Amino acid sequence: MFKRLLIKENVPLRNMCSFRIGGIGRFFLPASSVDELKQALEFARDWDIRLMPIGRGTNILFGEGMLNYFFVKLSGEFLKIERIGTDLIKIGAGVDLSKLVSVTGESLSVFRGLPGTVGGAVKGNAGVRIGNTYVSFMDAVEKIVIIDEIGEIRELSSDNIEKGYRFTNIEGIILYVWIRPDLISNFRGIMPQRIVVEPYPNAGSIFKNPSIEVSAGYLIDLCGFKGRRLGGAMVSRIHANFILNVDDASFEDVHSLIKEIEEVVFERTGYKLEREIRIMR
């Protein structure tokens, strides 16, 4: 029945995330069409296993051992960028944000350097800080199309999506995203202030900033964590909100460091840090 699907079993997850950490994913499918996704959902129901979309894995820490999920990564028809009229662009959610930025010239330059896919950026309301404001990719989004857990295709207007700092309430798999770059024309030609580039594998900021005035990195630095090492994991010396995989770090190394930071920052500053990365195990 699922003959046409190229489902892989027991896939190493460390190759699917920027942290280069993780065990084995039970099933994996590069899904290239809506039809394949519908079949994948059926397969997941039959196996009683959860379907989990992943993009570039730049915001995920995977656990070790077997992760009992069916991972899907959008490919094929979800990798297209299509201009509709002068100012509307339809994008497959599997497209890399960096590719979109490069083909749209100055209109989305503010997101230059932001890793990951369009689907990941929409789901997590990714964005950058410019002066005293955050600009999110979602600010340019008009509507999205998702497939829900029973295989229904639904269109959601941006106005009907709940969103906050690094958060949306979107359920299901985002398939297509329509953007209007003119919605963020104030930021045309502007470059992000700082996208940290580290030589070691990492997943970007571990924690959300408590506010625009108080960054998580500032609090972590204040508590003396820069350079703190646990096993193969180390807090970045450039940006204290980054944990680096400096020497074959395990999930436990990174997870313990995260918990230690949370405890110490709370004890010393009273701030309860909220995690930005998704931990899956």
Ligand SMILES: Cc1cc2nc3c(=O)[nH]c(=O)nc-3n(C[C@H](O)[C@H](O)[C@H](O)COP(=O)(O)OP(=O)(O)OC[C@H]3O[C@@H](n4cnc5c(N)ncnc54)[C@H](O)[C@@H]3O)c2cc1C
């Ligand atoms: C060096 C570095 C710098 C970074 N800087 C920033 C920054 O400045 N600002 C910022 O906001 N983020 C930053 N990040 C985090 C990351 O780039 C973003 O969160 C990015 O949008 C995640 O995209 P992804 O495709 O890698 O998603 P993944 O990490 O693969 O997935 C993240 C979440 O999105 C879900 N998801 C992915 N695709 C879909 C889909 N099609 N439908 C539904 N859900 C989906 C996954 O299930 C998961 O829950 C940085 C990361 C790194 C490594």
